[in-house]
Amino acid sequence: MTQTLNAATLAAYEHWAPLYPPMPHNPLMRVEQAAMLELWPETAGRRALDLAAGSGRYSRLLADSQAAEIVAVDFCAPMLAWVSAVSRVCADMMRLPFANCTFDVIISGLALGHASSVHEWMQQAARVLKPGGVLLYSDFHPEAARMSLTRSFSDQDDVTWTVPHHCHAIACPMAAAQAADLTVDKMHEIHVGRELSEPFPNSEEFYEQWNGLPVVLVVRARK
Protein backbone atom coordinates (compact mmCIF):
# COMPACT_ATOMS: atom_id res chain seq x y z
CA MET A 1 0.00 0.00 0.00
CA THR A 2 2.80 2.40 0.98
CA GLN A 3 4.70 1.49 -2.20
CA THR A 4 1.60 2.20 -4.31
CA LEU A 5 1.04 5.56 -2.63
CA ASN A 6 4.73 6.47 -3.03
CA ALA A 7 4.55 5.60 -6.73
CA ALA A 8 1.41 7.71 -7.13
CA THR A 9 3.06 10.61 -5.26
CA LEU A 10 6.17 10.38 -7.41
CA ALA A 11 4.12 10.25 -10.63
CA ALA A 12 2.18 13.35 -9.58
CA TYR A 13 5.33 15.33 -8.77
CA GLU A 14 6.99 14.23 -12.01
CA HIS A 15 4.09 15.89 -13.83
CA TRP A 16 4.09 18.93 -11.53
CA ALA A 17 7.87 19.50 -11.74
CA PRO A 18 7.97 21.52 -15.00
CA LEU A 19 5.42 23.92 -13.46
CA TYR A 20 7.09 24.07 -10.02
CA PRO A 21 9.63 26.94 -10.02
CA PRO A 22 11.83 27.32 -6.92
CA MET A 23 9.78 30.14 -5.43
CA PRO A 24 6.38 30.37 -3.77
CA HIS A 25 4.04 30.13 -6.74
CA ASN A 26 0.60 30.15 -5.14
CA PRO A 27 -1.06 32.01 -2.22
CA LEU A 28 -0.67 29.04 0.18
CA MET A 29 3.07 28.81 -0.49
CA ARG A 30 3.48 32.54 -0.02
CA VAL A 31 2.01 32.53 3.51
CA GLU A 32 3.73 29.24 4.33
CA GLN A 33 7.13 30.62 3.34
CA ALA A 34 6.56 33.83 5.32
CA ALA A 35 5.75 31.73 8.41
CA MET A 36 8.84 29.55 7.86
CA LEU A 37 11.04 32.63 7.60
CA GLU A 38 9.68 33.94 10.90
CA LEU A 39 10.98 30.80 12.59
CA TRP A 40 14.13 30.49 10.44
CA PRO A 41 17.04 29.14 12.53
CA GLU A 42 20.61 30.42 12.56
CA THR A 43 22.15 28.99 9.38
CA ALA A 44 25.29 31.03 8.69
CA GLY A 45 28.27 28.71 8.43
CA ARG A 46 26.12 25.66 9.19
CA ARG A 47 25.65 22.41 7.29
CA ALA A 48 22.03 22.25 6.10
CA LEU A 49 19.67 19.69 4.60
CA ASP A 50 16.71 20.70 2.43
CA LEU A 51 14.56 17.62 3.01
CA ALA A 52 12.12 16.79 0.17
CA ALA A 53 13.54 19.87 -1.50
CA GLY A 54 11.38 19.80 -4.65
CA SER A 55 12.72 22.47 -7.00
CA GLY A 56 14.82 23.90 -4.18
CA ARG A 57 13.17 27.09 -2.99
CA TYR A 58 14.43 26.45 0.56
CA SER A 59 17.89 25.51 -0.75
CA ARG A 60 18.01 29.00 -2.26
CA LEU A 61 16.96 30.60 1.01
CA LEU A 62 19.57 28.54 2.85
CA ALA A 63 22.20 29.83 0.41
CA ASP A 64 20.90 33.39 0.92
CA SER A 65 21.25 32.95 4.67
CA GLN A 66 24.90 31.89 4.27
CA ALA A 67 24.64 28.16 5.12
CA ALA A 68 28.13 26.71 4.55
CA GLU A 69 27.10 23.45 2.93
CA ILE A 70 23.65 22.65 1.55
CA VAL A 71 22.27 19.29 0.45
CA ALA A 72 18.92 19.03 -1.37
CA VAL A 73 17.23 15.63 -1.17
CA ASP A 74 14.16 14.58 -3.12
CA PHE A 75 12.99 11.36 -4.76
CA CYS A 76 11.73 13.17 -7.86
CA ALA A 77 14.56 13.73 -10.36
CA PRO A 78 12.64 16.28 -12.52
CA MET A 79 12.10 18.38 -9.38
CA LEU A 80 15.81 18.22 -8.49
CA ALA A 81 16.68 19.27 -12.05
CA TRP A 82 15.64 22.81 -11.03
CA VAL A 83 18.14 22.86 -8.16
CA SER A 84 21.50 24.49 -8.78
CA ALA A 85 24.54 25.54 -6.77
CA VAL A 86 23.93 23.01 -3.96
CA SER A 87 24.51 19.25 -3.69
CA ARG A 88 21.59 17.23 -5.04
CA VAL A 89 20.73 13.74 -3.84
CA CYS A 90 17.90 11.73 -5.36
CA ALA A 91 16.71 9.58 -2.45
CA ASP A 92 13.73 8.55 -0.35
CA MET A 93 13.28 10.82 2.67
CA MET A 94 12.36 7.72 4.70
CA ARG A 95 15.83 6.22 4.11
CA LEU A 96 18.26 9.11 4.19
CA PRO A 97 21.70 8.16 2.82
CA PHE A 98 23.64 10.18 5.40
CA ALA A 99 25.61 9.30 8.50
CA ASN A 100 24.22 10.07 11.94
CA CYS A 101 24.75 13.66 13.16
CA THR A 102 25.61 15.13 9.74
CA PHE A 103 23.54 18.36 9.68
CA ASP A 104 23.14 21.42 11.92
CA VAL A 105 19.86 22.43 10.28
CA ILE A 106 17.07 20.60 8.44
CA ILE A 107 14.46 22.56 6.52
CA SER A 108 11.52 20.65 5.06
CA GLY A 109 8.71 22.40 3.19
CA LEU A 110 5.28 20.81 2.73
CA ALA A 111 6.47 17.20 2.62
CA LEU A 112 5.72 15.43 5.92
CA GLY A 113 2.21 14.55 4.71
CA HIS A 114 3.85 12.31 2.12
CA ALA A 115 5.44 10.17 4.83
CA SER A 116 3.57 6.97 5.58
CA SER A 117 4.91 7.08 9.14
CA VAL A 118 5.51 10.37 10.94
CA HIS A 119 7.49 8.46 13.57
CA GLU A 120 9.89 7.03 10.98
CA TRP A 121 10.22 10.42 9.23
CA MET A 122 11.02 12.14 12.53
CA GLN A 123 13.47 9.38 13.52
CA GLN A 124 15.30 9.85 10.21
CA ALA A 125 15.46 13.63 10.63
CA ALA A 126 16.64 13.32 14.24
CA ARG A 127 19.24 10.71 13.30
CA VAL A 128 20.99 12.92 10.73
CA LEU A 129 20.77 16.07 12.93
CA LYS A 130 23.70 16.94 15.17
CA PRO A 131 23.00 17.42 18.88
CA GLY A 132 21.75 21.00 19.26
CA GLY A 133 20.62 20.98 15.60
CA VAL A 134 17.29 22.43 14.45
CA LEU A 135 14.50 20.94 12.35
CA LEU A 136 12.08 23.44 10.79
CA TYR A 137 9.23 22.01 8.75
CA SER A 138 5.87 22.92 7.30
CA ASP A 139 3.05 20.62 6.29
CA PHE A 140 -0.40 20.71 4.77
CA HIS A 141 -2.48 20.88 7.97
CA PRO A 142 -4.05 17.57 9.09
CA GLU A 143 -7.32 19.39 9.81
CA ALA A 144 -7.48 20.56 6.17
CA ALA A 145 -6.74 17.02 4.97
CA ARG A 146 -9.41 15.66 7.33
CA MET A 147 -11.92 18.05 5.73
CA SER A 148 -10.96 16.52 2.36
CA LEU A 149 -9.06 19.53 1.03
CA THR A 150 -6.43 18.32 -1.41
CA ARG A 151 -3.27 19.47 -3.13
CA SER A 152 -4.24 19.46 -6.80
CA PHE A 153 -2.79 20.94 -9.95
CA SER A 154 -3.25 20.90 -13.73
CA ASP A 155 -0.26 19.67 -15.69
CA GLN A 156 1.02 20.90 -19.05
CA ASP A 157 -1.64 18.84 -20.86
CA ASP A 158 -4.33 20.32 -18.61
CA VAL A 159 -4.83 17.01 -16.80
CA THR A 160 -5.78 17.52 -13.14
CA TRP A 161 -3.73 15.61 -10.57
CA THR A 162 -4.31 15.23 -6.84
CA VAL A 163 -1.23 14.46 -4.82
CA PRO A 164 -1.77 11.63 -2.28
CA HIS A 165 -1.59 12.75 1.33
CA HIS A 166 -1.34 10.80 4.59
CA CYS A 167 -3.64 12.42 7.12
CA HIS A 168 -1.79 12.28 10.47
CA ALA A 169 -3.57 13.74 13.52
CA ILE A 170 -1.88 16.86 14.88
CA ALA A 171 -0.81 15.04 18.05
CA CYS A 172 1.12 12.58 15.89
CA PRO A 173 4.12 14.77 14.90
CA MET A 174 4.34 16.07 18.46
CA ALA A 175 4.51 12.54 19.88
CA ALA A 176 6.91 11.51 17.10
CA ALA A 177 9.22 14.47 17.83
CA GLN A 178 9.27 13.55 21.51
CA ALA A 179 9.97 9.89 20.72
CA ALA A 180 12.87 11.00 18.49
CA ASP A 181 14.30 13.16 21.32
CA LEU A 182 13.40 16.40 19.57
CA THR A 183 11.96 19.27 21.58
CA VAL A 184 9.32 21.34 19.78
CA ASP A 185 9.94 24.99 20.66
CA LYS A 186 7.64 26.77 18.19
CA MET A 187 4.49 25.87 16.33
CA HIS A 188 2.42 28.06 14.04
CA GLU A 189 -0.88 27.42 12.27
CA ILE A 190 -1.99 29.28 9.15
CA HIS A 191 -5.76 29.79 8.90
CA VAL A 192 -8.04 30.47 5.96
CA GLY A 193 -9.36 34.03 6.04
CA ARG A 194 -6.67 35.20 8.47
CA GLU A 195 -3.10 34.64 7.29
CA LEU A 196 -4.39 33.11 4.04
CA SER A 197 -6.55 35.79 2.46
CA GLU A 198 -4.93 36.58 -0.90
CA PRO A 199 -7.52 36.45 -3.69
CA PHE A 200 -7.22 33.82 -6.42
CA PRO A 201 -9.65 32.71 -9.17
CA ASN A 202 -12.99 31.77 -7.52
CA SER A 203 -11.50 32.35 -4.07
CA GLU A 204 -14.58 34.10 -2.64
CA GLU A 205 -16.46 30.83 -2.33
CA PHE A 206 -13.37 29.08 -0.93
CA TYR A 207 -12.86 31.74 1.75
CA GLU A 208 -16.53 31.68 2.68
CA GLN A 209 -16.67 27.87 2.96
CA TRP A 210 -13.39 27.34 4.80
CA ASN A 211 -13.08 30.50 6.89
CA GLY A 212 -11.02 29.75 10.02
CA LEU A 213 -9.80 26.32 8.90
CA PRO A 214 -6.08 25.73 9.61
CA VAL A 215 -4.39 24.84 6.31
CA VAL A 216 -0.68 24.83 7.08
CA LEU A 217 1.29 23.80 10.15
CA VAL A 218 4.83 25.08 10.79
CA VAL A 219 6.93 23.44 13.49
CA ARG A 220 10.43 24.10 14.81
CA ALA A 221 12.18 21.51 16.98
CA ARG A 222 15.65 21.11 18.49
CA LYS A 223 17.67 17.97 19.12
Ligand SMILES: C[S@@+](CC[C@H](N)C(=O)[O-])C[C@H]1O[C@@H](n2cnc3c(N)ncnc32)[C@H](O)[C@@H]1O
Ligand atom coordinates in the same frame (compact mmCIF):
# COMPACT_ATOMS: atom_id res chain seq x y z
C1 LIG B 1 4.89 19.97 -1.95
S1 LIG B 1 6.47 19.56 -2.60
C2 LIG B 1 7.48 20.68 -1.65
C3 LIG B 1 8.80 20.92 -2.27
C4 LIG B 1 9.69 21.89 -1.49
N1 LIG B 1 10.02 21.34 -0.19
C5 LIG B 1 9.00 23.22 -1.33
O1 LIG B 1 8.54 23.48 -0.20
O2 LIG B 1 8.93 23.97 -2.30
C6 LIG B 1 6.79 18.00 -1.81
C7 LIG B 1 8.07 17.35 -2.29
O3 LIG B 1 8.26 16.15 -1.53
C8 LIG B 1 8.86 15.19 -2.37
N2 LIG B 1 8.64 13.86 -1.80
C9 LIG B 1 7.46 13.26 -1.53
N3 LIG B 1 7.66 12.04 -1.00
C10 LIG B 1 9.01 11.87 -0.92
C11 LIG B 1 9.84 10.82 -0.46
N4 LIG B 1 9.31 9.68 0.04
N5 LIG B 1 11.17 10.98 -0.51
C12 LIG B 1 11.71 12.11 -1.03
N6 LIG B 1 10.99 13.14 -1.49
C13 LIG B 1 9.63 13.03 -1.44
C14 LIG B 1 8.18 15.40 -3.72
O4 LIG B 1 8.91 14.86 -4.80
C15 LIG B 1 8.08 16.94 -3.76
O5 LIG B 1 9.18 17.50 -4.42
